[in-house]
Amino acid sequence: MANIDSGFLQIGRMDTLAQGKTWLHRLDPRAKLIAVSVFIVTVVSFDKYTLSALIPFFVFPAILVGAGGLPVRFLMARVLMVAPFAFFIGIFNPLLDRQTFFQMGTIAVSGGWISFGSIMIRFVLTITTVLALIALSGFNGVCLAMEKLGAPKPFVVQLLFLYRYLFVLTDEAIRMVRARSLRAFHSKTMGIKTFASLVGHLLLRALDRAQRIHLAMCCRGFDGRVPMIKPMGLDWKAVAFTVGWCGLFILLRFYNLPLKLGALVTGWVG
Amino acid sequence: MHMADALVSPAVGGLMWAVSAGLIGYSSKKIKEESDDRKIPLMGVMGAFVFATQMINFTIPATGSSGHLGGGMVLAILLGPHAAFLTMVSVLMVQAMFFADGGLLALGCNVFNLGFFPCFIAYPLIYRKIVGNQASRGRMVTAALIAAVMGLQMGAFSVVLQTVCSGITELPFAPFMLLMQPIHLAIGIVEGLATAALILFIWKARPEIMLAAAEKRPLGKISITKVALGILATTLVTGGLLSWFASSKPDGLEWAMFNTAGLEELHNRDQALHAFLDDLQGKTAILPDYGFKSTAEAPKNEESPNWPAVDPATSLAGLVGGVLTLLASIIIGLALRRRKTQELE
Numbered sequence: 001m002a003n004i005d006s007g008f009l010q011i012g013r014m015d016t017l018a019q020g021k022t023w024l025h026r027l028d029p030r031a032k033l034i035a036v037s038v039f040i041v042t043v044v045s046f047d048k049y050t051l052s053a054l055i056p057f058f059v060f061p062a063i064l065v066g067a068g069g070l071p072v073r074f075l076m077a078r079v080l081m082v083a084p085f086a087f088f089i090g091i092f093n094p095l096l097d098r099q100t101f102f103q104m105g106t107i108a109v110s111g112g113w114i115s116f117g118s119i120m121i122r123f124v125l126t127i128t129t130v131l132a133l134i135a136l137s138g139f140n141g142v143c144l145a146m147e148k149l150g151a152p153k154p155f156v157v158q159l160l161f162l163y164r165y166l167f168v169l170t171d172e173a174i175r176m177v178r179a180r181s182l183r184a185f186h187s188k189t190m191g192i193k194t195f196a197s198l199v200g201h202l203l204l205r206a207l208d209r210a211q212r213i214h215l216a217m218c219c220r221g222f223d224g225r226v227p228m229i230k231p232m233g234l235d236w237k238a239v240a241f242t243v244g245w246c247g248l249f250i251l252l253r254f255y256n257l258p259l260k261l262g263a264l265v266t267g268w269v270g
Numbered sequence: 271m272h273m274a275d276a277l278v279s280p281a282v283g284g285l286m287w288a289v290s291a292g293l294i295g296y297s298s299k300k301i302k303e304e305s306d307d308r309k310i311p312l313m314g315v316m317g318a319f320v321f322a323t324q325m326i327n328f329t330i331p332a333t334g335s336s337g338h339l340g341g342g343m344v345l346a347i348l349l350g351p352h353a354a355f356l357t358m359v360s361v362l363m364v365q366a367m368f369f370a371d372g373g374l375l376a377l378g379c380n381v382f383n384l385g386f387f388p389c390f391i392a393y394p395l396i397y398r399k400i401v402g403n404q405a406s407r408g409r410m411v412t413a414a415l416i417a418a419v420m421g422l423q424m425g426a427f428s429v430v431l432q433t434v435c436s437g438i439t440e441l442p443f444a445p446f447m448l449l450m451q452p453i454h455l456a457i458g459i460v461e462g463l464a465t466a467a468l469i470l471f472i473w474k475a476r477p478e479i480m481l482a483a484a485e486k487r488p489l490g491k492i493s494i495t496k497v498a499l500g501i502l503a504t505t506l507v508t509g510g511l512l513s514w515f516a517s518s519k520p521d522g523l524e525w526a527m528f529n530t531a532g533l534e535e536l537h538n539r540d541q542a543l544h545a546f547l548d549d550l551q552g553k554t555a556i557l558p559d560y561g562f563k564s565t566a567e568a569p570k571n572e573e574s575p576n577w578p579a580v581d582p583a584t585s586l587a588g589l590v591g592g593v594l595t596l597l598a599s600i601i602i603g604l605a606l607r608r609r610k611t612q613e614l615e
Contacts, residue, residue, distance in 0.1 A: 004322070004325035004326060007325045007369070008325075010368065010369070011368050014368050036374065037374060037375075040275055040373065040374050040375045041280050041283075041284070041375060043275075044275055044276070044278060044279060044280055044283065044375060044438075045279070045280045048437065048438050051588065051592065052588035052589065052591055052592040055591075055592040055593075055595045055596050055599075056595045056599070058595070058596055058599040058600070059595075059598070059599040059602060062599040062600055062602055062603030063602060063603060063606060065603055065607075066602065066603030066604060066605070066606035066607040067603075067606040067607070069607065078369070078370055079370065081369075081370075082274075082369065082370045082371060085272065085274055086274045086276045086277060089274075089277055089433065089439055089441065090276070090277075090439060092439060092440055092441050093439055093440045095440075096440035096441070096442075097440045112440060115438070115439075115440065118438075119276045119277065119438060119439070120276070122275065122276035122438075123274060123275070123276035126274075126275035126276060126373045126374070126375070127275070127370045127373065130275075130366065130367060130370060130373055130374050131367075131370055133367070134367045134368060139364070139367065139368075142367065151294070152294060152295055152298030152299070153298070153302075154298045154301045154302055154310060154356070155294055155297075155298045155356050155359070155360075157310050157314075158310045158311075158313040158314045158317065158356060158357065158360060159314070159317075159360045159363070160314070161310065161311055161313070161314020161315065161317075161318075162313075162314040162315075162317035162318050162321070162357070162360045162361070162364065163364065164314070165314055165315050165317075165318035166317075166318045166321055166322070166364065168318070169315070169318040169319055169321070169322045170318070170321070170322040170325070172322070173322040173323065173325070173326060177326055188329075189329040190326075190327070190328045190329055191328065191329060191331070192328050192329075192331075192463060192464065192467050193467070194328070195326070195328035195464065195467065196464070196467030196468050196470065196471045197471055198326070199323050199326060199339065199464075199468055199471075200468055200471030200472055200475060202319060202322070202323065203319055203323075203344075203468070203472065204472070204475060204476060206315050206316065206318070206319040207312075207315075207316075207479065209315055210308075210311050210312040210314075210315035210316070211308070211312075213311045213315065214307070214308050214311045214312070217311065218307075222307070256588075257591070257595060258588060258590075258591030258592040258594065258595045259587055259588050259591050260591065261590075261591040261594055261595065262586065262587035262588055262589065262590035262591025262592070262594070263587040263591070265587075265590050265591070265594065266586055266587050266590055
């Protein structure tokens with residue numbers, strides 16, 4: 001997990017991005033959530049030696065990022081930050097699977113390298129779309145979409161609470177960590193005793209805060225629902241977005257576009 | 271130890287989603303039945319607390335490395351299993367969406383590994399049993415330590431199972447497990463110590479919180495048989511359904527079993543299953559000509575002795591076409607961005 005300051009900045013940045021005004025931001029979050037889910041399932045459903053058939057799928061994140069005006073460098077940095085896990089699990093493939101898969105001139109490419117490449121492509125595809133989904137809909141938008149799609153109410157309501165208080169508590173935690181750091185001459189080491197008391201105090205404050213919030217909510221007539229100002233109505237744009245993208249994904253799942261295109265081009269050249 | 275989308279197959283991811291969704295529904299129902307309206311804001315704030323705490327690292331003595339709190343066990347102790355499970359799901363969701371830790375499809379796996387085991391297994395079956403009815407300092411510390419270690423061990427084992435069943439990586443079951451379990455034993459001990467230290471602090475500072483958490487247990491009694499039966503039922507139903515459309519590679523587990531155990535018998539069954547699924551797929555496929563196995567790139571798994579001789583021309587075509595399509599995607603993205611900035615100007 002990231003260091004607390006950068007982690008906080010990152011959530012803030014994602015939240016700011018979600019305030020954008022492009023048509024993708026305005027689109028019903030349900031449409032985006034469904035399209036992204038179908039996208040991920042389609043991408044991971046390919047055989048493990050698939051490379052070229054996965055490439056056309058880049059069009060979806062490219063359009064989301066392009067039309068949504070999202071910062072490419074920021075998203076790429078996020079992708080790189082979480083890459084190690086997939087990389088270290090995937091890098092065993094070239095070591096374990098050494099059968100030659102195909103010969104390219106004098107270079108023999110083993111099956112392990114192909115499947116490793118496939119894992120990394122899947123990784124970049126799935127991560128960028130999820131990040132784009134949040135940057136285009138905001139966390140609240142995704143939560144509401146989930147509720148409309150049938151997620152249980154208590155779950156969604158506490159999720160909204162979590163998101164609301166994430167900023168407050170992280171801010172509080174940052175202050176405590178900074179205070180300790182200043183008193184410890186910026187020492188990087190924090191013993192478990194200090195940790196327990198620091199986190200313990202944070203917990204006590206959090207519990208007190210939860211109680212105050214609850215009382216305040218009762219005063220304002222909380223009945224277990226969080227009302228939303230932005231209404232969500234299904235319009236033709238959202239339907240067209242969902243149906244169009246899902247159709248394309250399924251088409252690309254069964255039809256290897258790059259292979260046909262490449263055959264056409266190499267056919268010309270040859 | 272977050273699973274990533276790139277490493278799960280749709281069958282495994284879908285199955286874990288179904289199981290996790292079932293548990294979310296079950297826990298939500300329990301929370302609603304409890305009708306304690308303090309609980310929902312409490313869960314939200316506690317989730318935010320766990321999230322914030324996970325970013326604070328402490329130093330592990332004598333190693334120079336650092337650890338942080340996992341949170342599942344603390345939540346279970348303070349909130350009870352159902353509320354803790356829902357809170358853990360939310361924390362994992364925020365991590366998946368903002369930090370890209372794991373992914374949407376793998377979220378089901380992560381919820382199961384990091385939420386189900388600590389909340390529904392380690393807490394009621396280990397922590398509660400050790401603490402018993404009279405909460406004391408020593409008991410709570412021991413219980414928190416053991417429960418955190420065991421919860422993480424089960425989670426790590428589950429990661430191994432999910433990865434091997436997905437069959438995306440080449441990692442065989444036994445070595446992968448031997449790699450994962452000791453690493454997570456170390457992580458578990460560190461996490462257990464942090465959990466115990468935190469519990470101890472609360473016990474000293476505000477014992478009434480711990481006492482209340484230990485006492486009010488209308489929710490402490492969860493019927494494990496019910497949960498287990500539910501999981502079994504979902505597994506059977508979704509497993510059956512998903513293996514249909516995931517028939518392009520239904521053999522992750524069998525493959526792993528064959529490779530690690532070398533059992534010929536299993537292999538034969540594998541073949542039989544394959545034949546059956548191929549037959550089924552042939553009958554149900556909408557576009558038989560574009561079937562999964564007809565593409566030159568997808569090697570047939572039935573070839574045990576030799577690799578299929580892939581036509582180099584097809585490979586070249588795949589490579590050239592891939593590069594062209596990638597360029598096209600990037601150009602479309604850039605064009606849309608340019609149009610947008612022009613509009614703004």
